[in-house]
Amino acid sequence: MxxxxxxxxxxxxxxxxxxxxxxxxxxxxxxxxxxxxxxxxxxxxxxxxxxxxxxxxxxxxxxxxxxxxxxxxxxxxxxxxxxxxxxxxxxxxxxxxxxxxxxxxxxxxxxxxxASGWGAAVRSLVFRQMFPYRWRLNLAFGLMRMYQNTGLQALVRRWGLLRLLPARFSEMESMMPSLSTQAYPPVDLEFVPAKGKPRARVGFFSGCIMPLVFGPVNAATLRVLTRNGCDVVIPRGQGCCAALNVHSGEREVAREMARRNIEAFEVMAVDAIVINSAGCGAMLKEYDELLEHDPDYLPRARAFVAKVKDISEFLAELPLDPPSGWIEKRVTYQDSCHLVHAQRVKEQPRTVLRSIPGLELVEMPGSDNCCGAAGVYNIVQREMSMQILDSKMKDVASTDADIVVTANPGCMLQLDLGLKKAGLPGRSYHVVELLDQAYALEEAGD
Ligand code: SF4
Ligand code: SF4
The missing domain is CATH 1.10.1060 (Fumarate Reductase Iron-sulfur Protein; Chain B, domain 2)
Incomplete structure (x- = not known):
């Protein structure tokens, strides 16, 4: 009392x-x-x-x-x-x-x-100056792509020029994702029709970083959706989900970003709003909480939230048409925190993986323990992030799996770094990439 x-x-x-x-x-x-x-x-x-x-x-x-x-x-x-x-x-x-x-x-x-110090500077640059503006993100990633693809990055690394910069900058440079592919979907792609008789009309939340860094995952997502009879609408007015802003306390900026996304999707009359990034999905599902004190937008936020589904959640409910293409691999699944803990979506990604013939799903110990990515945590809390990642990679290695799969872009980047650090082969995959591969094998008759 x-x-x-x-x-x-x-x-x-x-x-x-x-x-x-x-x-x-x-x-x-x-x-x-x-x-x-x-x-x-x-x-x-x-x-x-x-x-x-x-x-x-x-x-x-x-x-x-x-x-x-x-x-x-x-x-x-x-x-x-x-x-x-x-x-x-x-x-x-x-x-x-x-x-x-x-x-x-x-x-x-x-x-x-x-706010002061390194963490605050990174957050201010990333959250206030970059993420709310799509054109700035596109420009920044375009420059990064040029840096990588013109050979400049290779030269800078070979000549050891990064040693001239403060250690934190060279760490950030080493974590830069590979940008070898073009952004996807392109800005002018607003509708992709279902293959065969339509079963649903869905809105695709393409995200801000996903198209730039994980274009192939977005492309796989659209192929999987249309293969499962979905007409896919991609509203041009959508932008960043605002998750990183909320995590860092930038709530007013986040509210503006949420309003913009609600407006972009509500005119599209879709059955579901599908997202393949767990961190963004968790944020989208909390727009009603974010806009709780906004009487104009709260009912609209509630209607929006009711439609948001992670891709694996959506496919499991649809339900998906099981592929007949075989993938004979031993696979382990890393739960993304924002899918398993925030959205409480645990079984559906496993259901999707188990639908693939030949694939053996083996659980790692602590699959729902964080990998240490956590937005920009792996930049601003580098030491702890790497300590957590090292523990995670021991769990991954203990499964003897050929492939580690997850459901969030940040986790994929972090796991890729972990595989490299641990001397393990290959790269991480998104759940939907494996399903897409199984459909492709089916089509090829394998
Ligand atoms: S689980 Fe943790 S947060 Fe919850 S009541 Fe117990 S100590 Fe408190
Ligand atoms: S790091 Fe620990 S305290 Fe923070 S959200 Fe995760 S479990 Fe909770």
Whole structure:
């Protein structure tokens, strides 16, 4: 009962969760300190420190809320080390909405303490200056593509020029994804008809990074959808989902981006809005929460959210037409945090994989533990991200799988880096890529 009294203290607003954000501060007090979340928290598993656990971070948020401490640099460091993977949220028997509490806390830190340092600089550049503007992203990735494809990157690496830059820049350069293929879908592609009799009309959320870095995954997604009788609409007015902005506390920018996406899709009269990026899908499904205090957009956000489906979720429900092409491979699946923990989509990707003849699905230990990608976490919290990735690669290697599969672009990049670091062959695949390959083999008569 003591907690109830504390909650009425005005000092509670020091956390800033009242009024300016959608989070109910009472949620902080749902934690009963049972510790059931601890073994699911990657930072706690790696460091074994209470301050780097969900329970510890909630205690820190409460301490701020009750006015016992301010947002000191050390306190913010503990909160920043959280990956926002939401594994704790999925494991918590008391229903603590850790993800929204942490996102709102970060928003408050941005407002209260301001932002400084390397992490803040990266976030400001990426979230404020790049992601909300499609043309800027296209320009930046176009320059990166030129850097890679003209041989400049090879020269810079051969001559060791990166050593002249601060270590962080050369680390970022080493993580640059390969941009050997053209962006897909092209901006003028707005409709792809179903093969055969249409079973559904779907809107495709193509994302901002996906077309630029993972064009082949987008192309595979469209082929799989049309092969399964879907007319696919790709609204030109769509943009970035705003997930990275929300994770870093940029909620006002995120709201504007959400409104733009709702407008782009609501005029298209589609049965479902399909997405192949788990992180973006989780964000799209929370637009109603993001726009909770916007009376004009809340009903529109709810209608939008009701239609959003991850590609594997959509295919499992459709249901998909099983391919007859064989892929004789041993495959292990890495759950993307934002699919399994945030969207609670666990079985559907496995259902899709099991529909492929010849494919053997072997579970890795801790398949639902984060791989350490977490948006820009692998840039701003490099050391912890690599520590988590190394643990993940041991789990991958223990399965003796030929292929590691996942459902999110950030995880694919991180796993590719992990495979390289661990000296394991090949690259990671998206679930839909394997299904697409099985259909292609079917068509070829193999
Ligand atoms: S599982 Fe939930 S209630 Fe238990 S310590 Fe973790 S956050 Fe608190
Ligand atoms: S969101 Fe992930 S990293 Fe953060 S406290 Fe929860 S389990 Fe740990």
């Amino acid at each position: 003591a907690n109830t009294d504390i909650k009425k203290e005005p000092a509670l607003d020091l956390l800033g969760l009242q009024g300016s954000t959608e989070v109910n501060v009472d949620d902080l007090y749902k934690c009963v300190h049972c510790g059931l979340c601890l073994e699911h928290c990657p930072t706690y598993v790696e460091l074994g420190l209470e301050t780097e656990s969900p329970r510890g971070r909630l205690a820190l948020m409460k301490a701020v809320a009750e006015g016992r401490v301010g947002y000191t640099d050390r306190l913010v460091e503990h909160l920043d080390l959280c990956l926002l993977c939401r594994a704790c949220e999925a494991a918590c028997p008391s229903g603590v909405p850790f993800g929204s509490l942490m996102a709102a806390t970060r928003a408050r830190i941005q407002e209260e303490a301001g």
